[in-house]
Amino acid sequence: MADLQWPPAANRHLIGKSISRIDGPWKSSGTAKYSYDMNPPGLLYAKMVTSPYAHAKITAIDTSAAEHAPGVHAVHLFTAVGKEVTCEGQEVAAVAADTEEQAEDAARLVRVEYDELPYLVADTDPTHAGAGNFRQNSEETQGNPTQGFQQAEVVSEGEYGLPVITHCCMESHGSVAQWDGDKLNVWLSTQNVSGQGGEYAQGLSNAGINFSASNLHVDCQVMGGGFGSKFSADTWGVAAAVLAKKAGRPVKLMLDRNVELLVAGCRPSMHGKIRVGAKRDGTLVAWESQSWGTGGVRGFGVPPIPYIFDIPNYSRTHANVLTNIGAARAWRAPNHPQMCYLTMTALEDLAAKLGMDPLDFFLKNIALTGERADYYKQELQQAAEMIGWKQKWHPRGDKTPGSIKRGLGLSIHTWGGAGHQGFCRTTIHPDGSVEVATGSQDLGTGTRTVIGIVAAETLGLPLEGVQVEIGDTKYPPDGASGGSSTVGGVTSSTRVAATDALNQLLAKVAPSLGTTPDKLEAAQGQIRVIGDPSKAISWKQACAKMGATPIVAQGQGGSRGPGRALISAGVGGAQMAEVSVDVDTGVVRMEKMVAVQDCGLVIDSKTAESQVFGACIMGTCYALHEEKIMDQQTGTCLNPNMEFYKLGGIDDIGDIVVHFMTDPMYENRGVIGLGEPPVVSPGAAISNAVANAIGVRVPELPMTPDRVLAALGKGGQA
Amino acid sequence: MRPFEYGNPSTVAQAVALLGPQWDEAAVLAGGTDLLSLMKDYIVSPKRLVNIKNIRALGGVREEKAGLRIGAAVTLEELYEHPGPLGRYPALRTAIEGVSSPQMRGMGTVGGDLLQRPRCWYFRNGFGLLARNAKGQPLVPGGDNRYHAIFANSGPAYFVCPSSLAPALVTLGASVRLEGPKGARELPVAQLFQIPKDANEREHAIAPQEILAEILIPASAASTRNATYEVRERQFMDWPLATASVALRLEGREVRQAQIVLGEVAPTPWRAEAAERELAGKTLDEAAAARAGEAATQGAHPLSRNGYKVQLVRVAVQRALLAAIA
Amino acid sequence: MPDQDERHDSPESEGSDGEAGSDQKPSKGFSRRQFIKGTGLAVSASVFATEGLLKAAAPDQAGAGVEGPGAVKVQLRINGQLRQLQVEPRVTLLDALRNRLDMTGAKKVCDRASCGACTVILDGRPVYSCTVLAIDAQGKSIETIEGLAPKGTLHPVSQAFVDNDAQQCGFCTPGFVMAVKAYLDKHPHPTADEVKASLNGNLCRCGTYMGVRQAVLEAATKMTRKGGRA
Incomplete structure (x- = not known):
């Protein structure tokens, strides 16, 4: 009998390997029809x-x-x-x-x-928004913030923010x-x-x-x-x-x-006034924030900060400013980039005030990150190794002569990524062909490819031995691709369906091999006796024994199906950025990013790496260029085009190095979604790197030359 | 885009005859990279387009005794493919490189670069060249003016001249030849640009029935040390935030004469005369370049959000000067 | 973009620019509040006006007549094949390809010469087909991604995009592939920095640039090793 559990690393022929996406030729030849x-x-x-x-x-x-x-x-x-x-x-x-x-x-x-x-389109704070244009959504405290700040020997205060951006x-x-x-x-x-x-x-x-x-x-x-x-x-x-x-x-x-x-696209803004305090040794003790943001006329949730670090004493408030702009939609890791940016920048400012290396400061407080503290610690250490943190990091303000200053910054992030519920149908035909079908979709993440890999691995076939069908309601329904839920959803449903189909086939084949199904396995294009590869028949021969009716199995994926043991949720990641800043022009360049990520079991390391590359690039765009610009005088968006809604091009992006944490401690958790988490940190990591380079915080994203020069006191906004 | 009729003349005279005395009657279509976008956004809606790309006389790059003659319909890429002449005009070469999209360089023409309309986002969003609201009040001073002018911005114009090549061409003393119903006339590139005084004026000193035919860079410019420096937020196709083009006549390291022209900071290419005076007779070194950069900011009046451009002018001038003698 | 014209209510916005056309021009002092969206008769009025102009101009200028504004015959040489269509002069090459010829490899994304997704090769040069009139592309060699490789095969550039995962959603990809093809045709041995500079006219939202950089270098190597390009 085929085992539902993921095969151990030594037995994986496709899972975790670097495999080109199977619909790649269709796209790059221009024949794919959108x-x-x-x-x-x-x-x-x-x-x-x-x-x-x-x-x-x-x-x-x-x-x-x-x-x-x-x-x-x-x-x-x-x-x-x-x-x-x-x-x-x-x-x-x-x-x-x-x-x-x-x-x-x-x-x-x-x-x-x-x-x-009357209208409000300006991304303004509640006190300037006017009566009726904001909702005070939350006021929360933990511990005793007043006492916390009394314990604090060093307190950092700042204002931080990032604007509305669009999906584009x-x-x-x-x-x-x-x-x-x-x-x-x-x-x-x-x-x-x-x-x-x-x-x-x-x-x-x-x-x-x-x-x-x-x-x-x-x-x-x-x-x-x-x-x-x-x-x-x-x-x-x-x-x-x-x-x-x-x-x-x-x-x-x-x-x-x-x-x-x-x-058709809006990531809400978020701004905040933040105070955060620590003891002289760096122990975080208190946090206070008043934050606000806008996501259109209906508002958009309450993003809680501090992010990840559960500071024992905090008080926080958040207000939704209601503006007449296109309504908020979930933007890759909803709320996380905003929460991460406001938190990690405030913490880095505190580290600078403490005179501590932020890496040491983060590690000092790593226990506050809770149950995944060990993961974060390992990931930060891994990232530090890869970017050469110990060699390159310097206290705030690059003192080397010349106008180009370099700096390093870091951030950590988290995400859920539990596989969604959905169904997959695996059909084995008497001629040996296999069809795997689910009503899922490919957003560009490689959905077809991970389905194909799991089905082929399960059936002991090469990737070309299975035909993957998605993107159509004629196939069994699958969940929406949100929350990084797709890869967990479709791999678990596919594994369940393919395992079931294989077991049906093994039952039909076993007598001809003079054994029972539980002694059989599918591997290398054969059905063979476990431990005795000489007793084998080819996949095609095996399928010929099923008779005229195809074998059909449907599998349920997600946390409510039998495949729940194949997936889990909750990941961490650490990113470090190296930037150069021309302090005479304010031009920032992301020179290098290192992204260390866990996502449980990696199915296709090539498309997984692409997800992280893409997230770092998207993150660099919102850190340095992107902004939906509204004109309060006219109620008009000034840049509803791709000329002035600025995205980075290929030459605006530095080097990116990706590392997946794949030790058994991570892998044994099964498959976890990846699309969202790596886009959370770049804004904070790049901002922290800029602060490290130039010695002062650029409080608002995107860090365009005007804002950088303003922070440097060389002009810019009043 | 509204429907229009299309003329495809093969001579300048034919083209001129197809144009009308009013701007909305006909427009010259060269690379189209600006015009067609303006038409798609209904910012301009000419009833006729006159394609000039098939007019032989408007093509070609020729080196003559008088200097370098560039047909107005020559694309930036075609011009760039003349490395010999461009080697003498690094100010122009850098400006072309600044149009970083190969597609844009391959489509956009030299004439079109000079005659493209301002990128002011109020203009492009339908509030008119002078960016006013329904009551006739200017929108730029109280609006988002991060990309607007810091010189000559007391109204009615607040936009910046978008031409990538104009600062270099003005610095090099280039002129243009315009062809119209009454024949040809020549104009220094600097005089091709004007600050509209009211809603009836355009930002170019060209009549609706005239065609920009040729650009001439005088031979004397080849003996200058010249350079351009653009401050850019992105390497991707984007407008510089500030540009400085310089052309210097040197004796040893001493500056006999300096031409310094700024881009993206005023409704026209902006001559930095104070910086030119500052340099005259001085030995050009880092300190002198810095002083010239400072002088170039004289007269700047930043609006609410574009004060950073003052600093960018300072740096662009300094760096262009140092590049010219590098 | 039906919501643009009526913004031309500022006193200076009409006049010499002919913006919005006099048929839509509100009188001075007309407030936006009273405005009517997309006023009537605009299109037909402008058609009449141009007809008048055509009659005035055509007789004097032999050989320099005008066509349109109605549909006219346009002949395009696309991937070596002559295609005849009947389109108005205002139809762009991109819309002609996509809407009239069902050649949908080139994509409409920004539609304003800003993103590169519509890139095709015109007489050997990459262009934004969203901003080229179909009528203007007559007599030129038009290469689209449909003609890049025989059916069932992949051009080395497309293959390199697959092998280096230089695509995610894939919507910008045909534009990138055509820009790369045009570049490598003229620069067969690019450096990594030259590759980046050659693609400053194409945007990707998924963030595939890492793969694209590798893909171009790899395609260049393979294409020159083969001693020729497809």
């Missing part, structure tokens, strides 16, 4: 009409000119007269026409009248919708293939279209990035279906880039 690329016959193009105002009441809508414009087949309203729009870019109407140009022309003919209403997925949000009688096919750019039925049923019902979720077919073979912003089909997803129904033709509705940046 939702945006779907052009079914008769396709109509839809364009949206959106609010130019941050806050306004709609007083009139007239679509008649648009309806009669050349090529127009259908018009849809997202809202109605008398309703309010609460941010610029909010959807008002959509028009479907024969060509994209006609759709845009017609959208401009939709007449909408507004009464402007390369493929904008949207879909192509096509009706086939009562059935609706949608090519939706989504990180939640299996979870769309309810939203479509509700949305279509609201539009007066009777629809049952069982008639929804979602197809998303590849998608151009989500990062947490593409769980929902959104109103524009439903609108494509409504327009398609009205027009009797398929409709493509993808957001224009400006709308994408205005409403």
Whole structure:
């Protein structure tokens, strides 16, 4: 009988190896078809009409000119007269026409009248936000903060913050919708293939279209990035279906880039005034913070700080400032980069005030990180080794002559990453071919590849011996790809299903090998007797013995299924950054990052490494460049484009070295998600490195030249 | 983008005839990297585009006695592929390299670089070149002006000249030839740019029916020590935060004459005359370069968020000077 | 972008620029609050205006007529094949490829010459096809990723992207591959620094730059070893 447990390291042929993603050729040859690329016959193009105002009441809508414009087949309203729009870019109407140009022309003919209403778009603190524009969400204390600060021999105070940024997925949000009688096919750019039925049923019902979720077919073979912003089909997803129904033709509705940046992505800002105190020997004793941030008009949660370090005495408050900007969406590791940034920078400032090496300071207090203290300690030591911390670190302010100063910074982070619930179906055909199918999705993380690796490893086949099918509601449902839950979810469901299928096969084959199934194993393309490789038949021969009916097994993944022993949750990571700063221009360059990460059992070290590379790069972008810039005078976003919504290019990124903690202590925990944790630390690590280089904290991200020069007292913002 | 008609003339005269006396009638299409984006955003909506890329007379890079003649429709990449001439104008070469995207260099033309519209995000978001609200009040002083002008910014213009090549070309004493219905005229590059005094003026001293045909860098410029320094936040295609181009006539290390022109800090390329005076007759070393950098900031009036540009001017001038004598 | 025009309510914003067109111009002092979104008749009015202009210009200038604004015949040589289409002059090469010819390898991302996802090769040079008019690409050699390698095979650049995991979501990848191909065609032996400089016109959001750097160097080695390029 095949064992459900992950094979020990010595018996792994594929798991943990460096394997190229199996859909790589499809993508790099340009033949992969994304939702945006779907052009079914008769396709109509839809364009949206959106609010130019941050806050306004709609007083009139007239679509008649648009309806009669050349090529127009259908018009849809997202809202109605008398309703309010609460941010610029909010959807008002959509028009479907024969060509994209006609759709845009017609959208401009939709007449909408507004009464402007008061708005707040500035990322401001509660005292300047104005009454009614903020919610004091929490006030918490632990221990006795007053006494804690009395014990503290050194206290550091500072203000820290990071702005609203957007997801800026390369493929904008949207879909192509096509009706086939009562059935609706949608090519939706989504990180939640299996979870769309309810939203479509509700949305279509609201539009007066009777629809049952069982008639929804979602197809998303590849998608151009989500990062947490593409769980929902959104109103524009439903609108494509409504327009398609009205027009009797398929409709493509993808957001224009400006709308994408205005409403389809928002990581809330977070700012805080922080005091933190320690004894002279570095022992942390007290924390006090007043933090706030904005994630749009509905606010966004309460991110608790201090992050990771459970300082015995603290008091903290957090307020949500309510602004008329596109609403918050989960952004890769929601809240963690913000909490990490505010905490790790404040702690590093305290270390500097103590005159301590921050590495020593972090290690001194490592017990405050709780149950994973040993992991953090090992990871910090590993990272320090890799970046040469002991050789390169210097007290604040690089004293070498010249305008280029170098510095080192560090940070640690955590994440859950438990595999989500989902189902996988493994089919073994009599000709020996194998199909593994689940309604999951690939956000670019390598979902297909990890499924293939687990199935092939389980069945003793080469990777090419299994065909992986995902991204379609015709396959067993899988969870949404959020919270770094996919790799745990699909590997556990795949392992369960493939093991079950293999055991069915072993039962059929055992008699011909003169033994019982429990004595058999699948390895190297054979079914063979354990301990006696001479008694073996090839996989193909074995499958030929099953008869005409394929073997089918369905496995449940996630913490509620039988595969729960295959996964767990909770990871730590440590990152160190080396930067150079031109103190005469304020230009910062990330020269090198070292990322040490645990994620339990690594399935594919190549795509896993890519996740961490990508996270460090994304982190460098928000540390140095990215910012959604709002104009309070007009309520307008000033940079809803990729020219001034700045991302780093290939030449803006230094060297990155990744290390996975794979000792048995880590690996024996099973599979844990990886996508999010490594994006948490870069902002803090790079900021700390800049402070180390130039001798002063640049309190706000992104650390653009104006902010760096301001911190240096050489100009910049008043 | 609104529909438009498309003309594809093969001579300058044909092209001029296709243009109209008003800006909204017709626009010249060269590389299109700025114009088409403006049209997609409905910031400009000409009814006709006149493609000038197939006009032979607007192409080519020629070295003549008078100097280096660059057809206005020559792309930045084509110009860059003339290493010989560019070797004498490192100020220009560095400016081209600053347009760091190969695609942009391969599409964008020298003329288009000079005539591109300001990147001011109020202008690009539909608030007009002078960036005003419905009541006619300027938005830049009270808004996010981190990328706006620190010189000549008392209104009505607050934008900065976006041309990457203009500071170098002005420094080198280059001129342009404009072709219009009444024939040709020549203009120093410096005079191609103007600060609009009101809403009816543009930032270029070119008429709607004129075509920028050629850029001439005088032969005398080749004997200057010249250089450009750009302060850049990113290596990726991006606008410099501040640029300084310098051209020096030296005797030994003594400066006989200095031309210093700043970019990205004023509505036009900005001549740093105080810095030029500061240098004249002095031996150029690090200290003199620093003094010139300081002098270049004379007259700067930063807005609420762009004070850092004063420091960037200081450094850019200093570094450009040192690069010129390196 | 139907929400742009009516911002031209500032007194100076019209006039010489012709921005937004006089047909949409609100009178001075008109407040934004009273504005009407995407006012009517804009498109057809501008069509009439251009027709008038066409008639005025065409007779005097033999050989320099104008086409459009309606759909005109455009002939494109794409990957060595001549393709005929009927498009308005305003249609970009990217939209012609994607919407008219179902060649969807080039992606629409920024649509403003800022990100590189739409990169194709025009007469040997990489360009942003979102910002090239289809009508302007006539008579030129257009290489798209669809023509990079025979069906079922991979160009060495595409292969190197696979081998070095130089792609995640893959949406920027065809643009990167074409930019790399264009670069290596002219610079077969790049240094690591040159590779970085050659890709300053392409953005990736997933953060695949580490793999891309390796992939380009590896592709360069393999392509020169083979003594030729596909």
